[in-house]
Amino acid sequence: MHNLTLTELAEGLRGKQFSSVELTQSFLSRIRQHQDINAFITVSEESALQQAQAADQLLATGNAGPLAGIPIAQKDIFCTLGTKTSCGSKMLDNFTAPYDATVVDNFNRAGAVMLGKLNMDEFAMGSSNETSFYGPVRNPWDTSCVPGGSSGGSAAAIAARLSPAVTGTDTGGSIRQPAALCGITGLKPTYGRVSRYGMIAYASSLDQGGPMARSAEDAALLMQVMAGFDPKDSTSVDQAVPDYSAGLNDSLQGLKIGLPKQFFSAELDSQMAATIQAAVAEYQKLGAEVREVDMPNLELAIPAYYVIASAECSSNLSRYDGVRFGYRCRNPEDLTDLYTRSRGEAFGAEVKRRILMGTYALSAGYYDAYYLKAQQVRRLISDDFKRALSEVDVLMGPVTPSTAFRIGEKTSDPIQMYLEDIYTIAINLAGLPAMSIPAGFVDGKPVGLHVIGDYFSEAKLLNIGHRYQQVTDWHLQVPKGFE
Amino acid sequence: MSLTANDVKKIAHLARLGIAEQDVDHYAKDLSGILDLMTQMGQQDTAGVTPMAHPLDQMQRLREDIVTETDQREHFQAIAPQTEAGLYLVPKVID
Numbered sequence: 001m002h003n004l005t006l007t008e009l010a011e012g013l014r015g016k017q018f019s020s021v022e023l024t025q026s027f028l029s030r031i032r033q034h035q036d037i038n039a040f041i042t043v044s045e046e047s048a049l050q051q052a053q054a055a056d057q058l059l060a061t062g063n064a065g066p067l068a069g070i071p072i073a074q075k076d077i078f079c080t081l082g083t084k085t086s087c088g089s090k091m092l093d094n095f096t097a098p099y100d101a102t103v104v105d106n107f108n109r110a111g112a113v114m115l116g117k118l119n120m121d122e123f124a125m126g127s128s129n130e131t132s133f134y135g136p137v138r139n140p141w142d143t144s145c146v147p148g149g150s151s152g153g154s155a156a157a158i159a160a161r162l163s164p165a166v167t168g169t170d171t172g173g174s175i176r177q178p179a180a181l182c183g184i185t186g187l188k189p190t191y192g193r194v195s196r197y198g199m200i201a202y203a204s205s206l207d208q209g210g211p212m213a214r215s216a217e218d219a220a221l222l223m224q225v226m227a228g229f230d231p232k233d234s235t236s237v238d239q240a241v242p243d244y245s246a247g248l249n250d251s252l253q254g255l256k257i258g259l260p261k262q263f264f265s266a267e268l269d270s271q272m273a274a275t276i277q278a279a280v281a282e283y284q285k286l287g288a289e290v291r292e293v294d295m296p297n298l299e300l301a302i303p304a305y306y307v308i309a310s311a312e313c314s315s316n317l318s319r320y321d322g323v324r325f326g327y328r329c330r331n332p333e334d335l336t337d338l339y340t341r342s343r344g345e346a347f348g349a350e351v352k353r354r355i356l357m358g359t360y361a362l363s364a365g366y367y368d369a370y371y372l373k374a375q376q377v378r379r380l381i382s383d384d385f386k387r388a389l390s391e392v393d394v395l396m397g398p399v400t401p402s403t404a405f406r407i408g409e410k411t412s413d414p415i416q417m418y419l420e421d422i423y424t425i426a427i428n429l430a431g432l433p434a435m436s437i438p439a440g441f442v443d444g445k446p447v448g449l450h451v452i453g454d455y456f457s458e459a460k461l462l463n464i465g466h467r468y469q470q471v472t473d474w475h476l477q478v479p480k481g482f483e
Numbered sequence: 484m485s486l487t488a489n490d491v492k493k494i495a496h497l498a499r500l501g502i503a504e505q506d507v508d509h510y511a512k513d514l515s516g517i518l519d520l521m522t523q524m525g526q527q528d529t530a531g532v533t534p535m536a537h538p539l540d541q542m543q544r545l546r547e548d549i550v551t552e553t554d555q556r557e558h559f560q561a562i563a564p565q566t567e568a569g570l571y572l573v574p575k576v577i578d
Contacts, residue, residue, distance in 0.1 A: 191539060237539065237541070300524055300527055304524060307524075318499075322564060323571055324559070324571055325564075326564075328565070332573075334575075340501040341501050343498075343499060343500045343501060344502060347500070352500060353510065353514065356491065356498060356514060357514060359494050361521075363497060372534055373524050373529060375534030375535050378535040379533060380527070380532060382535060414513055414517065415516055415520060418517075418520070429538070431537075431539055432538075
């Protein structure tokens with residue numbers, strides 16, 4: 001059952017080939033069997049089986065929602081009523097949210113069964129899942145390697161077939177980079193398309209939740225449940241949600257693909273470049289036209305991102321003060337000691353670096369040089385995309401400069417780790433939708449193809465992914481030991 | 484641009500973030516490296532460029548000024564480290 005698509009699972013449930021309880025038990029048993037991957041922080045076995053029983057009853061009446069009885073797992077950044085939400089941090093190790101995130105609520109209403117909460121970099125800050133308080137996640141393709149991050153548990157769970165569907169969030173590449181390194185499909189929607197209500201904030205002007213799955217076809221079904229206006233999120237966009245599955249098979253004849261020349265610079269491994277070029281050639285066979293585009297400001301994306309993201313993080317994370325929820329240090333001497341020690345003891349090194357950096361960038365005398373400058377550079381980068389996307393329909397390139405690296409390889413140098421997101425970060429600054437789809441292997445490890453579209457073009461991106469997956473089988477490959 | 488151990492202590496105090504004494508030099512080195520990376524933006528001329536605060540340049544949405552939240556104090560305080568009589572307890576602030 002673990003290799004079936006979401007459509008096949010839905011048909012199997014409706015055709016009574018298996019019940020939701022059987023399906024749920026089957027995935028729970030795979031999760032137990034592959035605990036060494038460390039993809040889950042919490043497995044909610046009891047509530048999952050209750051949800052499955054309820055789904056089976058609904059399915060019997062014929063009034064069930066689109067994902068009724070289908071198991072999913074949530075990144076542990078989405079608040080879940082009654083189940084621990086840690087955000088990968090010691091700070092929230094004792095935290096059970098008093099409400100459900102809108103995304104979680106949407107899945108509940110669609111009848112999905114939540115298997116548990118997925119491991120992630122602490123507060124979504126990291127590109128390897130190594131900053132998690134709960135330890136690193138292992139890449140199912142090579143367990144000595146990282147799965148990417150911050151949605152590392154999400155990507156590994158899909159690759160290892162521990163859940164047929166998962167959610168992720170992407171602030172600077174956190175859906176697409178792990179999707180690429182684990183050989184799965186991940187879509188980062190347009191900023192504002194998926195509600196951020198109940199999604200623990202890291203950098204609010206960049207954070208966006210999205211689906212991660214084995215195929216574009218599956219991702220379309222998840223996107224249908226996740227997308228939509230939410231009055232509880234002040235930056236949610238009030239725009240109609242299209243049918244994401246309707247156009248999956250549309251022809252790509254005449255599709256204009258732009259290849260930003262800055263995406264194919266010297267930093268890109270030559271085998272990676274060849275794999276991406278081969279994928280682009282496949283699109284030419286499907287009728288697409290390809291041209292090079294110039295985006296001169298892309299190289300400033302990393303510095304601009306780390307100023308903006310750190311600044312917003314230092315502000316967002318100021319709420320963790322040991323007073324109303326979360327970790328509190330023992331025997332505080334006074335209020336300042338309570339704040340300082342609670343935060344000092346419960347945040348990990350990467351979170352501390354970003355809080356310090358953000359506090360510095362926002363402090364008196366430095367605001368103009370860093371934060372204001374970064375917001376201006378952000379505009380220049382966004383204008384580059386606007387110009388490019390007025391000439392072509394989509395942009396393509398690599399998601400990462402190389403395949404999955406070894407656990408521990410980049411932990412000693414934060415800047416090396418930041419450069420991991422060199423191709424993904426600019427998209428968040430512009431707020432555009434983008435997707436990673438499996439496009440081949442280098443030395444047995446997956447490579448992701450990056451497809452970037454104009455605002456609210458998620459349906460087009462899924463169409464582009466699906467057509468490629470009709471003529472290739474990279475997305476059907478299963479890591480050894482997880483068949 | 485480089486930050487000294489004292490700079491790090493000052494910033495950590497602004498952020499009310501405890502940093503162990505033996506880690507201060509390490510943070511100073513890491514943050515100096517990150518600052519060098521950020522300083523690359525300085526080479527770009529941004530005179531007259533409007534800062535971009537939101538990717539879609541949206542206006543802040545307004546809502547009716549009516550009560551939408553119900554009282555959930557007990558529910559919220561159930562996850563607090565220390566409460567008493569409906570209040571959050573912290574160390575004594577004023578003698």
